[in-house]
Amino acid sequence: xxxxxxxxxxPVQRKExxxxxxxxxxxxxxxxxxxxxxxxxxxxxxxxxKIKGVAIEAARAAAGVLGVYTGADFRNIxxxxxGWLITSVDGTPMKEPKHPILCDDKALYVGDAVALVVAExxxxxxxxxxxxxxxxxxxxxxxxxxxxxxxGSALHEAAPDNVCYTWQIGDQAAxxxxxxxxxxxxxxxxxxxxxxxNALEPRAANVVYNPSDESYTLHVANQNPHVExxxxxxxxxxxxxxxxxxxxxxxxxxxxSKIFLYAEExxxxxxxxxxxxxxxxxxxxxxAFLTDCHGRDHVTTAELATDKDGRxxxxxxxxxxxxxxxxxxxASSVPTIxxxxxxxxxxxxxxxxxxxxxxxxxxxPVDAYRGAGRPExxxxxxxxxxxxxxxxxxDPAEIRRRNFIQSFPxxxxxxxxxxxxxxxxxxxxxxxxxxxPGFAARRAASEARGLKRGIGYSCYIExxxxxxxxxxxxxxxxxxxxxxxxxRVHPTGKxxxxxxxxxxxxxxxxxxxxxxxxxxxxPLDDVNIEHGDTAKVLFGMGTYGSRSLxxxxxxxxxxxxxxIAKGKKIAAHLMEAADTDIEFEDGLFxxxxxxxxxxxxxxxxxxxxxxNYPLDKLEPGLxxxxxYDPTNFTYPSGAYLCExxxxxxxxxxxxxxxxxxxxxxxxxxxxxxxxxxHGGLAQGIGQALLEHGQYDAETGQLLTGSFMDxxxxxxxxxxSFHVETxxxxxxxxxxxxxxxxxxxxAIGSPPAVINAICNALGIRDLAMPATxxxxxxxxxxxxx
Amino acid sequence: xxxTLTLTINGRxxxxxxxxxxxxxxxxxxxxxxxxxxxxxxxxxCGACTVHLDGRAVKSCNMLAVQAAGRQVTTIEGVAAxxxxxxxxxxxxxxxxxxxxxxxxxxxxxxxxxxVTHHDxxxxxxxxxxxxxxxxxxxxxxxxxxxxxxxAKAMGA
Numbered sequence: 017x018x019x020x021x022x023x024x025x026x027p028v029q030r031k032e033x034x035x036x037x038x039x040x041x042x043x044x045x046x047x048x049x050x051x052x053x054x055x056x057x058x059x060x061x062x063x064x065x066k067i068k069g070v071a072i073e074a075a076r077a078a079a080g081v082l083g084v085y086t087g088a089d090f091r092n093i094x095x096x097x098x099g100w101l102i103t104s105v106d107g108t109p110m111k112e113p114k115h116p117i118l119c120d121d122k123a124l125y126v127g128d129a130v131a132l133v134v135a136e137x138x139x140x141x142x143x144x145x146x147x148x149x150x151x152x153x154x155x156x157x158x159x160x161x162x163x164x165x166x167x168g169s170a171l172h173e174a175a176p177d178n179v180c181y182t183w184q185i186g187d188q189a190a191x192x193x194x195x196x197x198x199x200x201x202x203x204x205x206x207x208x209x210x211x212x213x214n215a216l217e218p219r220a221a222n223v224v225y226n227p228s229d230e231s232y233t234l235h236v237a238n239q240n241p242h243v244e245x246x247x248x249x250x251x252x253x254x255x256x257x258x259x260x261x262x263x264x265x266x267x268x269x270x271x272x273s274k275i276f277l278y279a280e281e282x283x284x285x286x287x288x289x290x291x292x293x294x295x296x297x298x299x300x301x302x303x304a305f306l307t308d309c310h311g312r313d314h315v316t317t318a319e320l321a322t323d324k325d326g327r328x329x330x331x332x333x334x335x336x337x338x339x340x341x342x343x344x345x346x347a348s349s350v351p352t353i354x355x356x357x358x359x360x361x362x363x364x365x366x367x368x369x370x371x372x373x374x375x376x377x378x379x380x381p382v383d384a385y386r387g388a389g390r391p392e393x394x395x396x397x398x399x400x401x402x403x404x405x406x407x408x409x410x411d412p413a414e415i416r417r418r419n420f421i422q423s424f425p426x427x428x429x430x431x432x433x434x435x436x437x438x439x440x441x442x443x444x445x446x447x448x449x450x451x452x453p454g455f456a457a458r459r460a461a462s463e464a465r466g467l468k469r470g471i472g473y474s475c476y477i478e479x480x481x482x483x484x485x486x487x488x489x490x491x492x493x494x495x496x497x498x499x500x501x502x503x504r505v506h507p508t509g510k511x512x513x514x515x516x517x518x519x520x521x522x523x524x525x526x527x528x529x530x531x532x533x534x535x536x537x538x539p540l541d542d543v544n545i546e547h548g549d550t551a552k553v554l555f556g557m558g559t560y561g562s563r564s565l566x567x568x569x570x571x572x573x574x575x576x577x578x579x580i581a582k583g584k585k586i587a588a589h590l591m592e593a594a595d596t597d598i599e600f601e602d603g604l605f606x607x608x609x610x611x612x613x614x615x616x617x618x619x620x621x622x623x624x625x626x627x628n629y630p631l632d633k634l635e636p637g638l639x640x641x642x643x644y645d646p647t648n649f650t651y652p653s654g655a656y657l658c659e660x661x662x663x664x665x666x667x668x669x670x671x672x673x674x675x676x677x678x679x680x681x682x683x684x685x686x687x688x689x690x691x692x693x694h695g696g697l698a699q700g701i702g703q704a705l706l707e708h709g710q711y712d713a714e715t716g717q718l719l720t721g722s723f724m725d726x727x728x729x730x731x732x733x734x735x736s737f738h739v740e741t742x743x744x745x746x747x748x749x750x751x752x753x754x755x756x757x758x759x760x761x762a763i764g765s766p767p768a769v770i771n772a773i774c775n776a777l778g779i780r781d782l783a784m785p786a787t788x789x790x791x792x793x794x795x796x797x798x799x800x
Numbered sequence: 801x802x803x804t805l806t807l808t809i810n811g812r813x814x815x816x817x818x819x820x821x822x823x824x825x826x827x828x829x830x831x832x833x834x835x836x837x838x839x840x841x842x843x844x845x846c847g848a849c850t851v852h853l854d855g856r857a858v859k860s861c862n863m864l865a866v867q868a869a870g871r872q873v874t875t876i877e878g879v880a881a882x883x884x885x886x887x888x889x890x891x892x893x894x895x896x897x898x899x900x901x902x903x904x905x906x907x908x909x910x911x912x913x914x915x916v917t918h919h920d921x922x923x924x925x926x927x928x929x930x931x932x933x934x935x936x937x938x939x940x941x942x943x944x945x946x947x948x949x950x951x952a953k954a955m956g957a
Contacts, residue, residue, distance in 0.1 A: 029894055033894040033902075034894070035902075036905050037876075037902075037906075037909065038877065038880055038886070038890065039835070039836015039837070040836065041902050043835075046835035048830070215903075215937055216937050217903040218839075266901075266902065268838070268840075269901040269938055300841075301841035301846070520901050521901030691938075691939060691943060694940035695937070695939055697940055698939075698940030698941065722842075722843050723843055723845035723935070724843055728935055728937070730935065731928040731929075731936075731945065732929050734940060734942075736924065736942050737940065737942050761940075
C-alpha cells in the first residue's frame with residue numbers, strides 16, 4: 017500500500033498550528049505599515065437622535081491629527097448594501113433605507129459612527145475625537161423587538177411603522193384549517209435571545225493607498241475578501257475592482273460577524289487616499305459589543321397541531337425578527353430564507369405556515385451568527401415537539417420516531433428537498449451515547465443530594481453548503497453562491513491550491529490539502545493552500561453557512577480532476593498510448609493492462625519543460641481553475657441529548673452530560689470535525705444558559721457591553737462532550753459526499769438544554785438564557 | 801514624558817523609551833514587535849494577553865510597561881527550546897487539536913504552563929477552574945482540557 021495514500025478520513029494534525037502556537041500568526045492588528053496612521057471613530061452615545069450639527073474644528077487643530085471626517089463627507093457615496101432582496105406578502109420589496117458610512121442627519125443606535133479621526137497615533141486620534149462637538153436632539157428609541165412595529169417613533173422615513181417586510185411561506189389557509197380541526201394543539205410563545213458573536217480577535221483593518229498606480233491594499237479581518245471587495249467597489253466607493261486588493265490574513269474567529277461589509281473599513285479605505293498614508297483601525301472589545309452585527313433576537317408564537325397519537329398535522333408559526341437599525345449584508349435572508357425553510361425539521365409534518373415580520377429597531381444591525389436562522393428554526397421545532405409530547409403524555413423520543421421522515425429525497429412543505437439522512441438511526445445512537453438506561457439511577461443519585469436531574473432531546477436538521485445559485489436567486493439572493501478553486505502544479509510536482517473559501521479557525525490548510533494529496537497520490541507536505549487574498553485567488557464567495565468543504569472543497573476536486581485529465585493526455589504522449597488507455601492511480605499515470613507508468617512529478621516537469629510534449633494538441637503548463645455551484649443545499653442532521661442537574665435552592669443549572677451524534681456525510685478529518693462540533697455546542701449551550709445581548713427598552717443603551725456583563729461561556733461553565741460523527745449518510749450531490757459541520761453544534765444544542773431543564777423541573781417552558789435567576793423564578797412559579 | 805525602561809524579554813535584556821501610560825501588552829506588541837501576545841478585550845477578562853512575569857502568569861493588559869522594569873518577561877515566542885522544538889504544552893495543544901483560530905492560543909498556553917508548574921491540575925475540574933481567566937470562542941474548551949492533561953504529563957508534572 018502506498019504510504020502517501022488514504023488521507024481522507026484521517027485525523028491529520030493541522031498544518032497551521034505551528035505558527036499559531038509559537039506566536040507567528042499574522043492577524044491584521046499585528047501589522048504596522050511604513051508611515052502608519054491610526055483611526056478612531058466617534059460614536060453616538062444615544063440610541064436615536066437627530067444630528068443637528070457636528071463641530072470638528074478643534075479636533076482638526078489637535079496635535080497629530082491628519083484628518084477629521086463626518087457624514088457630510090460621505091453624503092454622495094453609496095450606503096452599505098444588503099445582498100438579499102426579500103419580498104413582502106403584498107408583493108412590495110423590503111424597505112431598504114440607506115445604511116450610511118457615517119451618520120448623516122440621524123444616529124440610529126448606540127455606537128453608530130458619527131465621525132472619523134485619523135492621527136499619527138491612536139491616542140492622538142482618540143483624544144482629538146473628544147474635542148468634536150455633536151449637537152444631538154434625542155428621539156424616542158425603539159429597542160424592544162416585540163413592540164417595534166408601529167411604536168410611534170420611526171427610525172426610517174421609508175418604514176414609518178418600522179417594518180422592513182412582512183414575509184410568508186406555506187399554505188396559510190390549509191394550515192389554519194388543519195389547526196382548527198386538530199384534536200390537539202400545543203402552543204408556546206417564546207423569545208430567541210439576542211447574541212453577540214464575540215470572536216476573540218476584534219475586527220480590524222489596515223489600508224494602504226499607493227498613489228503611483230492609484231491602487232489600494234486593504235488588510236481586514238474578514239471571512240470573504242472577494243465579497244468585501246466586490247461590495248466596496250461596485251456598490252459603495254466606486255473604486256475600480258482591479259485597483260483594490262483585499263487580504264484577509266490570519267483571522268481570529270468569525271462565526272458570521274466578519275462576513276459583512278462594515279462602515280469602518282469602508283471609511284478608512286476612502287480616507288486613505290485623502291490622507292495619503294496607511295490607516296489602521298482596530299476595534300476594542302467595547303466597540304465590538306456595540307457595533308459587530310448581533311445574532312438571533314426573535315419573538316415567536318408557535319402552534320403544533322397533532323392527532324391524539326402525536327402525529328403532526330400542521331405547524332403554524334408567527335415570528336417578529338429584529339433586524340437592528342440598518343440592513344446588514346445578509347440581514348434580510350437570515351430570519352426568512354434561512355429560518356422558515358427549516359421548520360419541517362426531521363419530521364413529515366404535512367402542512368406548515370410561517371409569517372415573519374422583520375422590524376427596524378435602535379440596536380446594532382442583526383445578521384448571520386453561527387447557524388443563522390437555523391438555530392431559531394430548530395428551537396421552534398424541537399421545543400414544540402417536546403411540548404406536544406409532554407402535553408399528550410407520549411415519550412419525547414417516541415413522538416419523534418412516529419413523525420420522522422423515513423425516505424429520501426423528501427420535499428418539505430417549506431421549499432427544501434432533503435437528499436439523505438437516517439433520523440431513526442441517529443436517535444438510537446444518540447440514546448446509546450447518552451447512556452439512557454443509566455439515567456434513572458443518575459436521577460435518583462441527584463435527588464438523594466437534593467438536586468433535580470433531567471434529560472432533553474433535540475433532533476435537528478439544517479440546510480447548509482450555501483448555496484445552489486439558481487435556488488438562492490429565486491429566493492432573492494443578489495449574488496450567486498458558487499465557489500472557485502485553482503490547482504497549480506509546479507514543475508517539481510509540488511502543488512499550490514488557491515481557494516475562495518477562507519479559514520479563520522476551520523483548518524482548511526489541512527483538510528483541503530488532505531483532499532488534494534489523497535486524489536493526486538502525493539505527500540501532504542507537497543500541497544499548500546492559499547486563501548484570503550484577492551490578488552492571489554481568482555474569486556471566492558468565502559466561508560459561512562458551513563459551505564467551505566461542500567462547495568469550496570468540491571471546486572478544488574473539480575480542478576484536481578481537470579489536472580488529472582490533462583496529465584493523462586501528457587502521459588499518453590510520453591508513453592505512446594491512446595489518451596483513453598491511461599489510468600491514474602496512487603500518483604502514477606499508467607497504461608492500462610501494462611506495467612508502463614510515469615509518476616505525477618514527471619508529468620508536471622514535462623508540462624513546464626516541454627522538450628517532449630504534444631505541443632500540436634496541448635498547451636504547456638499544469639494549472640486548472642474550476643467553479644462549483646451545488647445543485648442543492650446539504651442537509652446535516654443529528655440527535656443531541658443533554659442531561660442537566662439543577663439546584664432547586666439556587667436555580668443553578670449544570671450540564672452534566674452532552675451527547676451529540678451528527679450525520680455530516682463523509683468525513684475528511686474527524687479530529688477537525690469533532691472540534692467544530694465542540695465549539696458549536698459551547699456557543700449553543702452559551703445561548704441556552706448564559707448569553708443575552710440586552711438593550712434597555714427605554715433608553716436603547718446596551719446593558720451587556722463587556723465581558724463582565726455578557727456571559728461568554730468559560731471553561732468551568734461547560735462539560736467535556738460526547739461526540740460521534742462517524743457513519744453518516746453521504747450527501748448525494750457533491751463529489752466528496754460531505755455536508756458541512758461548522759454550525760451544527762450551535763443549531764442543535766439550545767433546545768436540548770432547555771428541554772432537559774423543563775424535564776428536570778417538570779415545567780412546560782423556560783426562557784433562554786436559563787440563568788439561575790430565571791430558573792429560580794420558574795421553580796417558585798411552579799410551586800405556587 | 802517618557803521613561804527609560806529596562807527588562808528581560810525571553811531571556812534577552814532590552815532597554816527602550818516608553819510612555820508612562822503604556823500598557824505592558826502594547827509595549828510587547830508595538831515596541832518589541834512580539835505580536836504573539838494578543839489583545840482580545842479591554843476589561844482584563846479574556847486572557848489573550850497572558851505572559852509570564854518572573855515565571856508567573858499575568859495579564860499583560862492589566863499592568864503598565866514600567867511596572868515590569870528589571871523583571872523577567874516571557875511571551876509565547878520565548879517558550880520553545882532554543883533549537884525551535886516546541887514546549888511540551890505547545891506540542892500537546894497541537895496533538896490534541898486544542899486550538900482553532902489561534903487567537904486565544906498564546907494566552908492559553910502561557911496560562912496552562914503556569915497551571916501545571918504552580919497549581920493543582922490533578923482533575924478536569926481543577927483545570928477548568930484555572931482556565932476561568934482565558935476565553936476561547938472556538939474549541940468549547942474540550943480539547944484544551946485534554947491538551948493540558950497531555951502537556952502536564954509531558955512536562956513531568
